[in-house]
Amino acid sequence: MSKTRDIAVTVNGSVHRAAVEPRLLLADFLRHTIGLTGTHVGCEHGVCGACTVLVDGDSVRSCLMLAVQTDGRRVETVESLGRLGQMNALQESFHAHHALQCGFCTPGMLMTATDLLRKYPLATDDQIRQGLSGNLCRCTGYEHIVTAIRALVAAKGDGR
Amino acid sequence: MKPPAFDYIVADSVEMAAAALAAAGGDGKIIAGGQSLMPMLNFRLLRPSVLVDINRIDGLAFIDEAGNTIRIGALTRHFALETSPVVARHLPVLSCAMTHVAHLAIRNRGTIGGSLAHADPAAELPMLALLLDAELRIASSSSRRTIAARDFFLGAMTVDLAADEILTEVVVPKLPAKTGWGFEELARRHGDFALAAAASTLTVSDGVIAQARLALMGVGATALRATEVEALLVGQVLGPNLTARVVDAVRAAIEPETDLHASSDYRRHLAGVLAGRVVAAAWRRANEGAA
Numbered sequence A: 001m002s003k004t005r006d007i008a009v010t011v012n013g014s015v016h017r018a019a020v021e022p023r024l025l026l027a028d029f030l031r032h033t034i035g036l037t038g039t040h041v042g043c044e045h046g047v048c049g050a051c052t053v054l055v056d057g058d059s060v061r062s063c064l065m066l067a068v069q070t071d072g073r074r075v076e077t078v079e080s081l082g083r084l085g086q087m088n089a090l091q092e093s094f095h096a097h098h099a100l101q102c103g104f105c106t107p108g109m110l111m112t113a114t115d116l117l118r119k120y121p122l123a124t125d126d127q128i129r130q131g132l133s134g135n136l137c138r139c140t141g142y143e144h145i146v147t148a149i150r151a152l153v154a155a156k157g158d159g160r
Numbered sequence B: 001m002k003p004p005a006f007d008y009i010v011a012d013s014v015e016m017a018a019a020a021l022a023a024a025g026g027d028g029k030i031i032a033g034g035q036s037l038m039p040m041l042n043f044r045l046l047r048p049s050v051l052v053d054i055n056r057i058d059g060l061a062f063i064d065e066a067g068n069t070i071r072i073g074a075l076t077r078h079f080a081l082e083t084s085p086v087v088a089r090h091l092p093v094l095s096c097a098m099t100h101v102a103h104l105a106i107r108n109r110g111t112i113g114g115s116l117a118h119a120d121p122a123a124e125l126p127m128l129a130l131l132l133d134a135e136l137r138i139a140s141s142s143s144r145r146t147i148a149a150r151d152f153f154l155g156a157m158t159v160d161l162a163a164d165e166i167l168t169e170v171v172v173p174k175l176p177a178k179t180g181w182g183f184e185e186l187a188r189r190h191g192d193f194a195l196a197a198a199a200s201t202l203t204v205s206d207g208v209i210a211q212a213r214l215a216l217m218g219v220g221a222t223a224l225r226a227t228e229v230e231a232l233l234v235g236q237v238l239g240p241n242l243t244a245r246v247v248d249a250v251r252a253a254i255e256p257e258t259d260l261h262a263s264s265d266y267r268r269h270l271a272g273v274l275a276g277r278v279v280a281a282a283w284r285r286a287n288e289g290a291a
Helices: A026-033 A089-096 A106-119 A125-131 A143-157 B014-023 B037-042 B078-083 B085-090 B092-098 B112-118 B124-131 B227-233 B240-253 B264-288
Strands: A005-011 A014-020 A052-055 A058-061 A074-076 B007-010 B028-031 B050-053 B063-066 B069-073 B135-139 B144-148 B153-155 B166-173 B179-186 B196-205 B208-217
Touching: A014 A026, A026 A052, A052 A106, A058 A106, A089 A106, A089 A143, A106 A125, A106 A143, A125 A143, B014 B028, B014 B050, B014 B166, B028 B037, B063 B085, B069 B085, B078 B092, B078 B112, B085 B092, B092 B124, B092 B179, B092 B196, B112 B124, B112 B166, B124 B196, B124 B208, B179 B264, B196 B264, B208 B227, B208 B240, B208 B264, B227 B240, B240 B264
Parallel strands: A005 A074, B007 B050, B028 B050
Antiparallel strands: A005 A014, A052 A058, A052 A074, B063 B069, B069 B166, B135 B144, B135 B166, B179 B196, B196 B208
């Protein structure tokens, strides 16, 4: 076992200090070290997108990043978006359009969509689908997820 | 599905990273974006004793105009290349290709240096480096050198880079005036590794093709330049007959492997179709005056 490193990471606005092995994945740090189990772990090799979080505002696969690399950085997980009774607009749209069934992919879908909505116009369904192409969902057939994001893009366009 | 244990060094300069690699005696690995390395660690396909993290080196991520070239720092993220106005203006074929690279979360982390050094046979950036006659700058603890992209890629995931060397910069000549370009890729799902892809630039002078470049990938152990097909194009006006000859010549020039994803025959057919499309698109853009 290699020696541990002391890191300080800002997760959802709170600073977390921990001594971690360099090989600890960011996903495991979030889930096991600090107990934020909203981030789901599917494939552990960057294919399924379930573990997507934001690091310094950019979406990343937390299974393809080491916890030690986030020392001094800002991480946002699905828990940062909202809570029951206080969901954000993206979560409300997923709820309104039935954009989830089992919910396993949902945290990754929400964090990916958060970054997509900031970076791309998402003017067409094709663009939305391309943006989601790195996130696997085995229940919905994606149709309602696309609908939920399209509705949010349209609402933004209306200035609401 | 967890990485093996390794020592971890955060380098704050290229010199420090090179020294750490040299000290590791061939058993060190650089981690940049980690989007290919981390899966290999998670699968334990690799067990480096030392991981040298270059993400915190200042001045290794940049896109600069320098005379007739664009200089790109090795740590430049795919998303920065995709959205760079400098790249869009002078290397539009690269901007287009970047939209096909994986998915946003991968493009946010992955780097040009990492993609070139990893040299996956189905990755876009090695093909673009070959197409655009890029030069790669490489540093070690004792020396610096420059190598042409055409000499850098030796085989699948094999490049001319010693265990103590770091790729630091990619220098890409701007597209000349009156140059059109084309890029086409076929993947089963957007962002997946390509079954095959093709890219071309054609420079037109006095109504005929003065310089032709055609690169292919997914048809061999590395991306390649179809030089014999390029020779067919020089001095010519592109029309349906010549495009058909390009398609046939590409199919004759390659010997793709059969794998789980596609047969050799299908890849040969596909490469021809894509090559025909990219030279046609390049010709059209060159004659529209689009750079």
